[in-house]
Amino acid sequence: MLAMSPYPWCPCGRGGCRGRTASRLSTGGPATQCLARGAQRRVASSRRCGARGGRGDAAAAHQPRRGCWSSPSHRLGHRIDAPSCSPVQRALLALTLPLETLQLVKGRMLRAIREGLSRQTHAQAKVQMLPTYICSTPDGTEKGDILVVELGQSHVRTLWVTLLGDGNQNPQMRDKTFDLPAGIKQGKGEVLFDFLAQCVSQFLTDIGNPQQHIPLGFVFPFSCRKQQLHKAELISWSKGFSCSDVEGKDVVQLLQWSINKQEIYHVEVVALINNTVGTMMTCSMEGKPCEVALIVGSGTNSCFMAPAHLVEMAEETSGRMCVNTEWGCFGDDGTLSDILTSYDEHVDHESSNPGERRFEKLVGSLYLGEIVRHVLIALTVEKALFVGNDVTVLKTKDALKTQQVLEIISKEDGVIEARRALEALGLQPSERDCCRVQQICRAVVSRAAALSAAGLAAILSHMCQTRELELLVVNVGVEGDLYQGYSRFKEILQGVTAMLSPECVATFLPSVDSTGRGAAIVTAVALRLAAKREEVDQMLAPLRLSRADLQHVQALMRQEMELGLGRESNANASLRMLPTYVRNTPDGTEQGEFLALDLGGTNFRVLLVRVAQDICITSEIYVIPTAIMHGTGEALFDHIIDCMRDFQLNQNLKEQVLPLGFTFSFPCQQLGLNKAVLLSWTKGFSASGCVGRDVVQMLQEAAQRKNFGLNVVAVVNDTVGTMMSCGYDDPKCEIGLIVGTGTNACYMEEMRNVGTVEGEQGRMCINMEWGAFGDNGCLDNIFTDFDLMVDKTTINVGRQRFEKLISGMYLGEIVRHILLAMVDKQLLFCGKPCPQLQTRDIFKTKFLSTIEIDGLALRQVQTILQNLEIQASFEDSTLVREVCETVSLRAAQLCGAGMAAVVEKMRDNRGLDRMAVTVGADGTLYKMHPRFSQRLQQTLEDLAPNCTVTFLRSEDGSGKGAALVAAVACRGAEPEEQPLLPPTPQ
Ligand code: ADP
Secondary structure (H helix, E strand, O other): OOOOOOOOOOOOOOOOOOOOOOOOOOOHHHHHHHHHOOOOEEEEOOOHHHHOOOOOOOOOOOOOOOOOOOOHHHHOOOOOOOOOOOOHHHHHHHHHHHHHHHHHHHHHHHHHHHHHHHHHHHHOOOOOEEEOOOOOOOOOOEEEEEEEEEEEEOOEEEEEEEEEOOOOOOOOEEEEEEOOOOOHHHHHHHHHHHHHHHHHHHHHHHOOOOOEEEEEEOOOOOOEEEEEEOOOEEEEEOOOOOOEEOOOOOOHHHHHHHHHHOOOOOOEEEEEHHHHHHHEEEEEEOOOOEEEEEEOOOOOEEEEEEEEHHHHOOOOOOOOOEEOHHHHHHHOOOOOOOOOOOHHHHHHHHOOOOOOOOHHHHHHHHHHHHHHHHHHHHHOOOOOOOOOOOHEEEEEEEEOOOHHHHOOOOOOOEEEHHHHHHHOOOOOOOOHHHHHHHHHHHHHHHHHHHHHHHHHHHHHHHHHOOOOOOOOEEEEEOOOOOHHOOHHHHHHHHHHHHHHHHEEEEEEEEEOOOOHHHHHHHHHEEEEEEEEHHHHHHHHHOOOOHHHHHHHHHHHHHHHHHHHOOOHHHHHHOOOOOOOOOOOOHHHHHEEEEEEEOOOOOEEEEEEOOOOEEEEEEEEOOOHHHHHHHEEHHHHHHHHHHHHHHHEEEEEEEEOOOOOEEOOOOOEEEEEEEEEEEEEOOOOOOOOOOOOOOOHHHHHHHHHOOOOOOOOEEEEOOOHHHHHHHHHHHEEEEEEEEEEOEEEEEEEEEEOOOHHHHHHHOOOEOOHHHHHHHOOOOOOOHHOOHHHHHHHOOOOOOOOOOOHHHHHHHHHHHHHHHHHHHHHOOOHHHHOOOOHHHHHOOHHHHHHHOOOOOOOOHHHHHHHHOOOOOOOOOHHHHHHHHHHHHHHHHHHHHHHHHHHHHHHHHHHHHOOEEEEEEEEEOOHHHHHHHHHHHHHHHHHHHHHHEEEEEEEEOOOHHHHHHHHHHHHHHHOOOOOOEOOOOOOOO
């Protein structure tokens, strides 16, 4: 950390400032006035000459700026007008940025970052935030031989890098450097690329020309607009290059063409990178990814891993992507004008690109010597330096090299270095001149470090915010002569970054051979990801249904519906198409008090429903213990009566025998509105002696045993209840859908089509029991191995096949099996065995909902997995999310295909060209999953374009709906009818 201290270098020459703290000085007399006024949190320089004024480099104070800063409007400016300041002191103050100024710079950089990332503002943004299409940092497993070609200022370097999968600790490297021929930088583009290819060819010959397929990483340190990892258009040349016919072209392709011309067909250009990305990649260690990189060398740049959906210029939406900030151009729109000094303006004017790369010209070592030179010129004009010397030499551009500046400030005997440098220019400096030159060098370099820190702090805060973290712990790779050659630069950079972004803990890692090694690693990561992608796609392919698959499912559903409705064919259909004896939906005239029972969902409930103008419901939830679910039928129905008695007591219903609607959500053959024979148990129930018996009768027998008054008017399925409860609000509601623990649907069918019930007139609600769709094998080709694994562990193996692809009871399990297979194939969690995932039902369907919430930070996915004691990397989390999305998308699409069959059949029944209908929908999966309902509707729109289908969410369908069926029945509208077919107990 930086030492906080008042101004170290007070050069007022009056000696009044020595060793005093800011607070003490602020009350001081005239001699201390100058420093007291300027003494604030400043990042400045000097330790040695600063013996006059203090100890540290960066200083902090908390008062507002006053004194030398003539007015508040100059808070950020550099007009130092106060007569009490000496010229040197004014120059130093102008170069010194208080912490609050740095905070402002950080804020502006943050804004610039956001503008660069956003599609809307990207075009005008000066900080371009270029997508790199690098979506992962190395995980240390990268392995294999990689060829690298690196285009430098005056040379081309080729490397052969062998990665050993050892955490990238000890890559084996061979390299060769070729000088760039004279004039090639300004010649034809083709010549340059042909030369690069010749270097590759020559190098391969030197190392024995291995003939296997060789991936190549191309280090091309110019500003490029990338469209993919291996597709990058050169935006513009810089650094003295101006080859024709290259700007606006894909440089990867240009290199590949030249390589092919050399007939080295086995070399494939896989990735293009710049040095910033290389730095980030080389600093990544196994288990410790480096997600930010900073270059502070002759120029400056940075990159970091951003959430991909925020990098709007790229198409990627999931995971993270490395963004190349190109922050050297920060300030080109005038954003930094209030911190630029007249010295900076001179440097800019004399540069080859005036008005451009303003941030770089404050930070890059290419410019620091020049800034110092201009400060010296100004001070000589004011006669504050080199009095009596001929200073013409200072007017020569680059007279003072940055290297000399760094030596002056970094060496123990820096003052001697200063003298040496000045004397080499033909000057005869006094001791005091040397001391002051050292102070100025220090101020210039310290400012560069502090500004780099402000930029870096903006990146870190951005990462912390977008990841929704309270504390960001991150590794920052750093490369460049300023950072590596000058320890005070390092200290200021680290200390000021910590001060400006206290919510982030950054570990700085110096990068070694970032470009060559980095390119090899990027290439290897790209290959690893491509191989992994192929395997993942292969594994998930059977779960991804095409439009044709869905149309096929729709057609099969329609076919099974017809079979189920037919008197003769019913027995062979997988859809039972059960008549419900519900002939009407509510008409709004229903009134009275009703009881309702709801059995078959997650909970068992007893309800009191008052139907008047409004519907008022009071209910209580009761548990059905597992022992009772799996016990005898008698015990089950006795338990239900016990719960009803308890409810009656709690509700003060005394001995009233209210009409009762019984929502019994298991497949039943209904023989009348209040007569329903259980065909099979589902959803984990298996009470003995019930299948093949009338459930209303069993309930009545239990009531008799318990001496309890009961009047069961209607027994309904929850799907019917859902339709009825929504029908109370919307008369168009003629379909019910449930997607919760299980799934089912019902709809109003024409009586003439219901072969299993006598009568031709009107309609009847048909409980499709569509969960069983496919039980006759018709869906076998869409079942995957994962579905079969899930099915195998259920209590009704081979049954409810459609439901097992769609509903809440199974989706989590499907995901779990896929994840296990992925671990097995080393695609997840680094292939480490994951015993927790072996536990059945540990991966809940509700996790799918949470994981798939739009914009949910992947950290939260990690947290969910952590709660399952699974340590997931960022990449793992992305993959887990993809698996969840695949499974839930398939469920929604299958549900949509089934629903398309239903609505199209209704439309055909009614002979309509177009039909509008409402579906009452219920079930936690339908309601809680963030995308399920939308994807279901999209599929339906696609497969049944002539139907306008509105979905209405049912509120308490099974309770309110059952009461409404009872109410409609009490209206006397439901005639008793007998089915033609006897029930078929299973
Ligand atoms: P039921 O169908 O039994 O009446 P629900 O409609 O409440 O009950 O559905 C319960 C099912 O919903 C459970 O199997 C569970 O897996 C699933 N589930 C629970 N919470 C969520 C959620 N947030 N997102 C998706 N599914 C959920």
